[in-house]
Amino acid sequence: MSDGPVPVDASPTRPLRLRDLSEEDLLARIVPVYAAACGREGDVLLGPGDDAAVVAAPSGSVVATTDTMVLGHDWRDDWSSPQDVGDKLVTQNVADVAAMGARPTGLLVTLAAHQDLEVAWVEGFAHGIARAAAAYDVAVVGGDLSGAPEGVVMVTVTALGDLEGREPVRRSGARPGDLLAVHGSLGESGAGWWLYEHGYRPDHAGPWSGDGEPTPQRRRAGAMDHLMWVHRTPVTHPGSGALAARAGATAMIDLSDGLVRDAGRIARASGVRIDLDREALQRDFVAALPVSVLPEQVAWQQVLTGGEEHSLVATFPAGSSLLRDQDDPDGRWWVIGRVLPRGEEEPAVTLDGAAVSGQGWDHFGG
């Protein structure tokens, strides 16, 4: 033991809380964490510490979007670590930028919390933000700290992006004859949520722990862990959004509220019907879920309506080279449907021509 004073945060019985620090002390702890996410060279003209940040907008325009997560509403502390929350919040926002066909350039991060919140939570959250931002090659350029009522933790990210000279890919450009394709997974985040809801918990040891070859039981546990991990920290692929834009995507959206609901947004904005292909969805996505744990009906439900996946869904002219030559290092675009004219009284989204039940998420449950 040293003879010097014991730092105030060294006691295991008394965790350091926001009330113990001034705003400047707290910033001094988290700004260096964010500094690890410095983005692409030339993107940040002025970083945190002034009244506002300055981010490069070489195209002469900036893409901007914002998303909020609320404790008890968008995450549970017994499921998600603060790192998970920061990671997911960045992904949600970057996915919205990617869905315009843009490259993310800067993030603003807001935390509103009661002064009882542990400083360790805030530091973990900042590490999650920084980890995801670094993975997506985007900088944290500023933000805000705010007090909040007891028990409240609320985090917001605003993401900025650059279109690299392209037009934005809107929801309204889908035309009859186009094909609908998805980049990334379908139903995994929703299946992970279903597992949590049904009492499963990750076995962080994983299927390759212990001696010898993984047993079927351990493989099954590993598949379940994977789904719960996707639910806690989904991933998106901004480079694939930009690639789709270059390849002539006519409409694009990121999957926040489920395939049926989000494809419906494209269909309504474009004045078309989107017909999902049951066989393609079954072969490429439903069959990929571990039906030994998840009833097949649940797998279908999550593929069609599971939220918070943050994969990209886009429409392409039928002959698009991107759908032929799948050269994206981040993975391929899977064709899962086609765009048709929409007759009066027809639903916006159908599955093999028939209406689909289940609509995905609504943030107020109305």
Added chain:
Amino acid sequence: MSDGPVPVDASPTRPLRLRDLSEEDLLARIVPVYAAACGREGDVLLGPGDDAAVVAAPSGSVVATTDTMVLGHDWRDDWSSPQDVGDKLVTQNVADVAAMGARPTGLLVTLAAHQDLEVAWVEGFAHGIARAAAAYDVAVVGGDLSGAPEGVVMVTVTALGDLEGREPVRRSGARPGDLLAVHGSLGESGAGWWLYEHGYRPDHAGPWSGDGEPTPQRRRAGAMDHLMWVHRTPVTHPGSGALAARAGATAMIDLSDGLVRDAGRIARASGVRIDLDREALQRDFVAALPVSVLPEQVAWQQVLTGGEEHSLVATFPAGSSLLRDQDDPDGRWWVIGRVLPRGEEEPAVTLDGAAVSGQGWDHFGG
């Protein structure tokens, strides 16, 4: 009375709440309100309704800042109307853009609330946002809606801005020999807060209501109403921030946390001392407060440390034409101090050479 069905929100005994509407129904009510704030022509390339907005950035860069307000923490429903809250939130953000010398171009608006919140509050808030945005000539381009725990209402704005080809005015450029000047009021918002705290309430009738000339009592009531109004809805002047930048301001900040604290930020970032001029502050600001209600000591305290004023404070080279020829239609820059070298052990901010007590606001009270 019509024979038609009574709309669900027509009953005075059952106010419409968020739980009664889907997210899309709610958006259908507030997006048209925001549409009134369409900004300057050419600023909005893609407005609300897609995954992200696209805002013009003609300078090739974008200024970005964000600020949050929380019910019970940043406003009280018995003091502030929802319109007031929206108005103030826009001002806070626009002031940060202005303090960089930039022109605001776009706003993103986030609301996180429990489903018990009355829809009328949300509509009033949207009207406040739109009114202030229109006044500052900036567009509402997008945002987010989120659920929250019982009793929670939290609102966030992100503001974007364009530097019109200029360099950003940072906090770090003040040099010994510069003069410190303020544009707008000092201490009024803090004095309004003090009046509320001491039980005063606005008399919305105002001093010119009723017959005849206003009496001294009614004038006094009017002066108090004015201060409380400034506290609920301070104003800033983005055009004056841009004018200051063009006139060679060396450092600038907006007054969120009080003159001593915010001038201290310039002083520390610039490595200088800022000496406030007691006579100028007394003559131009303390004397303007109604000392018949507010003890002079309180007036001084609010001029030096009152927060949420959102006036701009900047340093200028001593010969600056802006300080000579006060041609800004929004009002003049008042010289209130000077920039000196900072000796070791010297405080960052002094008043006639002496240390100042009181430091303004800290968001966690640490």
